[in-house]
Amino acid sequence: MSGIYDNEDFFKAYADMERSKKGLEAAGEWHQLKPLFPDLKNKTVLDLGCGYGWHCKYAADNGAASVLGIDLSEKMIAEALKRNSHPSIQYSLCGINEYDYPAEKFDLVVSNLALHYIKDIDEVYRKVFTTLKHRGIFLFNIEHPVFTAGINQSWIYDEKGNALYCPIDNYYYPGERKTMFLDQTVVKQHHTLTQILMGLISTGFKIEAVEEAMPPKEMMNIPGMKDEMRRPMMLLVKASKQ
């Protein structure tokens, strides 16, 4: 991941997003991600790219024995400590690639909208597999391959500014994609669906769920949200260590 989350302007714009101000309930994918969580009572949880710590807090509030949230952005970790502290949560300034993943330590590894910043997801899969206990769960939300293969992750508009369609290109050429997000150039990594799912299966995971995040009915009045029924933006994946 680029250091974009420590960029002052980006961080301010990020802080202004509904999901930053209001947390999980304001995230369009939460109504689908939440039911995919396993029972959290007395469980050990690792959150890769924890951001503000909303998912860590959710795990702690639901009985997790210990939660470790890692993020490579100082600003994010500071914000997590401020907003979502809890006696069972430890926040650590550490990148997903840099963490040491102790063997068979966690019951659940969760990662929300962070893996599309990672070039080699197979390496992450192997490390997560190692650090999970037997039957442990890996639950993540990654930008959808359709979205990362999109041209500037934007629409093609007509002269009146109406979204005509969602353009995709170069699908089978994974790797770096530069897009504008919150007025900043952000570098993301496009992975094909094959890479995302077969990487898990090859590592030894069993696919438990694959769900594309569809905006909920009650958010349809938010500007632009109706158009999000026209393209998939996020892919939720639940896998278990066998």
Place this chain on the structure above:
Amino acid sequence: MSGIYDNEDFFKAYADMERSKKGLEAAGEWHQLKPLFPDLKNKTVLDLGCGYGWHCKYAADNGAASVLGIDLSEKMIAEALKRNSHPSIQYSLCGINEYDYPAEKFDLVVSNLALHYIKDIDEVYRKVFTTLKHRGIFLFNIEHPVFTAGINQSWIYDEKGNALYCPIDNYYYPGERKTMFLDQTVVKQHHTLTQILMGLISTGFKIEAVEEAMPPKEMMNIPGMKDEMRRPMMLLVKASKQ
């Protein structure tokens, strides 16, 4: 499926495709589909929407004890009998929805490019699950959700006729899509990735493989084939009955 495959003009154009003239080796997805086949020795095989019977013949040639190919097109069944007869193969004029799926009869159910004509794939999943033996395999190739959500399954071109990008729209509204294929209007069914994969998981299948068909290097000199690196057209799925 509409009766398009019994339309005279369509059938002639279909017969003229490389994959119709030369069989499996001329099909861009075969290099990926072939390795997904389980061992066929002494196995019982059902092919849903068998077309010319290439996959039936492959199964029989590789030792399958008995193969049943069903298709609702008379012309296709006639062609299968002409081109791909074999003592172990029986061809039957029967639609995928109409077949009676006897319980625990088959080791393998295969379906190549037929399920995107089916509105209710969950019903097919349930029937296939029933007709498979324990640990039996369901292997299919379906048009990719990106492709079925495409506008006319075509490109947006510039004024010189170059493909600019692949437009997709209305992704989260599954159902009927009318497209042009071989100069005829063909009605297909768009299913989201969630429907395709979660339908299997909910039915009791274990996902063994999910692969998007990427054109092989040796076909890159075929006109238009290079552009097929820019969008995914087919999704290969292997699932096992648990």
